[in-house]
Amino acid sequence: MNVTTTVVGSYPRPEWFRDYLRKVEGLQKELNVKVDEEIMKKAISEILDEQRRAGIELPTDGQLIWHDFLLTIASRLDGFEMNGLIRYFDNNLYYRIPITRAKIKRSAEILYDLDVAFEIYRDIKAVLSCYTITKLSKNMFYKKYDEFLWDMCRAIREEIKRLESMGVKYIQIDEPSLIYAKRDELGLLEEIFKEITRVKSETILMTYFGSAENIFPEVLDFGFDVIGLDFVEGYEENLNVVREYDIHSINIGIVDGRNTKIEKVNDLKEKFEKIVSSDNFKIVYISPNTGLEFLPRVKAYEKMELLTKLRGVII
Amino acid sequence: MKTTVVGSYPKPKWLLEILNMYGEGKIDKSLMEEAYMDSVKSAVKDHEIAGVDIIWDGEMRREEMVSYFAERIDGFKIYGEVRVWGNAYYPKPSIVSELEYREKLVIDDFLYLKSITDRNIKVPITGAYTIVDWSFNEYYLKREEAIYALAEVLNREFRGLVRVGANYIQLDEPAIPTHPEELEIAKNAVEIMVKGIRAYIGMHICYGDYRAIFPDILDFKVDQIDFEFANRKFEDLKILEDYDYDKDLGFGCIDVHSKTVESVEEVKRAIKMALDIVEPDQLYVDPDCGLKLLPRNIAFEKLRVMVKATNEVKKEFDL
Numbered sequence: 001m002n003v004t005t006t007v008v009g010s011y012p013r014p015e016w017f018r019d020y021l022r023k024v025e026g027l028q029k030e031l032n033v034k035v036d037e038e039i040m041k042k043a044i045s046e047i048l049d050e051q052r053r054a055g056i057e058l059p060t061d062g063q064l065i066w067h068d069f070l071l072t073i074a075s076r077l078d079g080f081e082m083n084g085l086i087r088y089f090d091n092n093l094y095y096r097i098p099i100t101r102a103k104i105k106r107s108a109e110i111l112y113d114l115d116v117a118f119e120i121y122r123d124i125k126a127v128l129s130c131y132t133i134t135k136l137s138k139n140m141f142y143k144k145y146d147e148f149l150w151d152m153c154r155a156i157r158e159e160i161k162r163l164e165s166m167g168v169k170y171i172q173i174d175e176p177s178l179i180y181a182k183r184d185e186l187g188l189l190e191e192i193f194k195e196i197t198r199v200k201s202e203t204i205l206m207t208y209f210g211s212a213e214n215i216f217p218e219v220l221d222f223g224f225d226v227i228g229l230d231f232v233e234g235y236e237e238n239l240n241v242v243r244e245y246d247i248h249s250i251n252i253g254i255v256d257g258r259n260t261k262i263e264k265v266n267d268l269k270e271k272f273e274k275i276v277s278s279d280n281f282k283i284v285y286i287s288p289n290t291g292l293e294f295l296p297r298v299k300a301y302e303k304m305e306l307l308t309k310l311r312g313v314i315i
Numbered sequence: 316m317k318t319t320v321v322g323s324y325p326k327p328k329w330l331l332e333i334l335n336m337y338g339e340g341k342i343d344k345s346l347m348e349e350a351y352m353d354s355v356k357s358a359v360k361d362h363e364i365a366g367v368d369i370i371w372d373g374e375m376r377r378e379e380m381v382s383y384f385a386e387r388i389d390g391f392k393i394y395g396e397v398r399v400w401g402n403a404y405y406p407k408p409s410i411v412s413e414l415e416y417r418e419k420l421v422i423d424d425f426l427y428l429k430s431i432t433d434r435n436i437k438v439p440i441t442g443a444y445t446i447v448d449w450s451f452n453e454y455y456l457k458r459e460e461a462i463y464a465l466a467e468v469l470n471r472e473f474r475g476l477v478r479v480g481a482n483y484i485q486l487d488e489p490a491i492p493t494h495p496e497e498l499e500i501a502k503n504a505v506e507i508m509v510k511g512i513r514a515y516i517g518m519h520i521c522y523g524d525y526r527a528i529f530p531d532i533l534d535f536k537v538d539q540i541d542f543e544f545a546n547r548k549f550e551d552l553k554i555l556e557d558y559d560y561d562k563d564l565g566f567g568c569i570d571v572h573s574k575t576v577e578s579v580e581e582v583k584r585a586i587k588m589a590l591d592i593v594e595p596d597q598l599y600v601d602p603d604c605g606l607k608l609l610p611r612n613i614a615f616e617k618l619r620v621m622v623k624a625t626n627e628v629k630k631e632f633d634l
Binding site: 012013018021022025026027028067085087090092093094095096259260261293294295296297298299 | 394395396397398399400401402403404407409448449451452453490493494523
C-alpha cells in the first residue's frame with residue numbers, strides 16, 4: 001500500500017508575515033488592500049519549505065492570506081459583500097459573513113495566491129469549496145437556493161478548469177458543511193459535484209469537524225477520486241463507513257489538528273491499521289483531520305512530523 | 316440605578332510605548348511597575364470625571380482575557396499565538412497538567428485600586444468556562460473536569476478577594492452563549508466559583524445568540540447578568556421580556572464597536588426600555604463590553620454620555 005503524507009490546507013502564518021499584514025491591513029483586512037507579491041512569495045515559500053522539511057509529500061500553500069477561512073473564496077467572487085463577524089463552526093474563530101447582493105460570478109482568478117506557490121513548487125494541492133460557502137453565507141439575492149448553489153458551482157468549475165490548464169494535478173474540495181447535509185439534498189449535490197469533479201486533475205473531497213456517515217453511500221457517486229474523512233472527531237462513525245462501503249481511495253485525517261496534545265505514534269498506528277484493514281484502497285493519504293492554523297506554529301510543525309513518523313511505522 | 320463599566324479601558328499611548336521599551340529590555344521592572352500604576356490612576360480619573368458609580372482599574376496590565384490568567388495558574392502552558400479573526404491573534408494556552416492555584420490573580424490590583432479611589436469597585440475576572448473553552452486541553456479526559464478544576468482555583472481567589480474587602484465580583488463568560496449545549500456544565504462551574512463567597516456576583520456575557528441560553532441562564536447562581544444590547548439595537552430586550560427576567564440587569568447600552576458617540580437622548584430612550592423590564596434598583600447601566608479597542612477620547616465621551624443619560628432619567632423619574 002502506498003501511503004502519502006499531506007495536510008488539509010491552512011497553516012499558521014510566519015510571525016513576520018503576521019506583523020506585515022497587521023501593518024498594511026490593520027486588524028481586519030479591507031477588501032481593496034493588496035498584499036505585495038514578493039512578500040507573499042517569501043511567506044509561502046517559507047511555509048512550503050517547512051512542510052517539506054517535516055516530511056509532507058503533498059503540501060499546500062498554507063492559505064496564508066485567507067482572512068475568512070473557507071469564506072475567503074466568497075470574498076474573491078462577484079456578488080458577495082463581506083459583513084460582520086460570525087463564528088466559524090465550533091471554533092473560537094470568526095469570519096466575515098458573506099451576503100449575496102447580486103448574481104455570483106467569477107471575474108478574476110480565485111486562487112491567485114496558489115499561483116505564487118505553484119511557481120515555487122509544482123506538486124502542490126489547490127483547495128477550493130462550493131457547497132460550504134453557500135451554507136455559511138447569507139443569501140439575500142437568489143429566490144431559490146438551487147440557483148445560488150448552481151452559480152457557485154459554475155464559478156468554482158471555471159476556476160478548476162483554469163487550475164487544470166495551469167497544470168495543477170491535485171484539487172481538493174473542502175466541504176465541512178456536508179456533515180450537516182440533509183439526505184434530501186444529496187440528489188442535487190450529486191449533480192453539482194459531478195460537474196465540479198469533471199476534470200483530469202485528481203479531485204479530493206475533504207470533510208472534517210465530525211463524521212460524514214450521513215452522506216454515504218451517495219457521496220461515492222459524486223465523482224471524487226479520493227474521499228477525505230475525519231478520524232479524530234468522527235472516528236467510530238467513519239470507521240463504520242469504511243467497513244460498510246467500498247471507498248477506493250481515501251484521505252485519512254488521523255492527527256488531531258485542533259489540540260496541542262501530541263499523540264503517541266503507536267496509538268495512531270493502531271488506529272490506522274483498523275481503518276485500512278477493511279478495504280483495499282488504491283490511494284491512501286494521511287493528514288491531520290483539519291487545517292493546522294488552529295494551532296500555534298511550533299505545534300503545527302510537530303503534528304506534521306508526527307504524521308511522517310506514523311508513515312515510517314506503517315510501511 | 317447605578318452606572319458601571321464592564322472592565323477594560325483604552326491604554327494611554329505612552330503606556331504602549333513603555334511596554335514596547337520594556338519588551339526590548341530598555342527599561343527595568345520598577346519603571347514598568349510605576350507606569351502601570353500611573354496608567355491605572357489615569358484610567359480611574361477618567362472614570363471619576365465621567366461620573367461612573369462603580370469602577371474597575373481599566374485593566375492596564377491585561378493584554379487579553381485568557382492568557383493573563385493562564386500564565387498565573389499552574390497547569391497551563393502557552394506555546395504560541397493563534398488567530399481569532401482577520402489579523403487578530405491571542406496566545407492560546409494549553410492545559411498540560413492538574414490546574415492549581417499558584418499566585419494572586421487580581422487581589423493586588425483590587426487593593427491598589429482601593430487605595431486610590433473612593434468609588435465603589437467591581438472586580439471582573441474571566442470565568443472558568445471561558446478560559447477552558449479558549450484553551451487547548453491536553454490533560455483532562457473530559458472538558459468539564461478541566462472547567463470544574465479551574466472553577467475551584469478561581470473560588471480560592473474570590474475568597475481571598477472578599478477577605479480583603481471586595482464586595483462585587485464579575486465573571487466574564489463570553490464563551491457561554493457559544494455552547495448552549497453545555498449550559499449545565501457552565502452553571503455547575505459558576506456554583507463552584509461562587510461557593511461560600513459573600514459578595515455581589517455579576518456575570519458578563521457578550522456575543523452569541525442569547526435566545527439559545529434562555530431560560531436556563533436564569534437559574535445560574537449570580538445576582539446580575541450583564542448583556543450587550545446596543546450592538547444589536549436593543550432587539551434582545553424582547554428575550555428578557557419573554558422569559559420574565561428577574562435578576563438584576565447589567566444593561567449594555569453603549570456600542571463599543573462603533574466610534575460614533577451616542578447621543579444622550581438615544582441612551583435615555585434605551586434606559587427607559589430597560590426600566591420596562593426591571594426595577595430601577597435592579598438596573599446597572601454600562602457599555603456593551605470593555606472599551607479597550609476604542610480611541611481613549613471616544614471611550615471617555617461615551618462614558619460621559621452614559622452617565623449624563625442615566626442622571627437625566629433618574630431626575631425625570633424622581634429616583
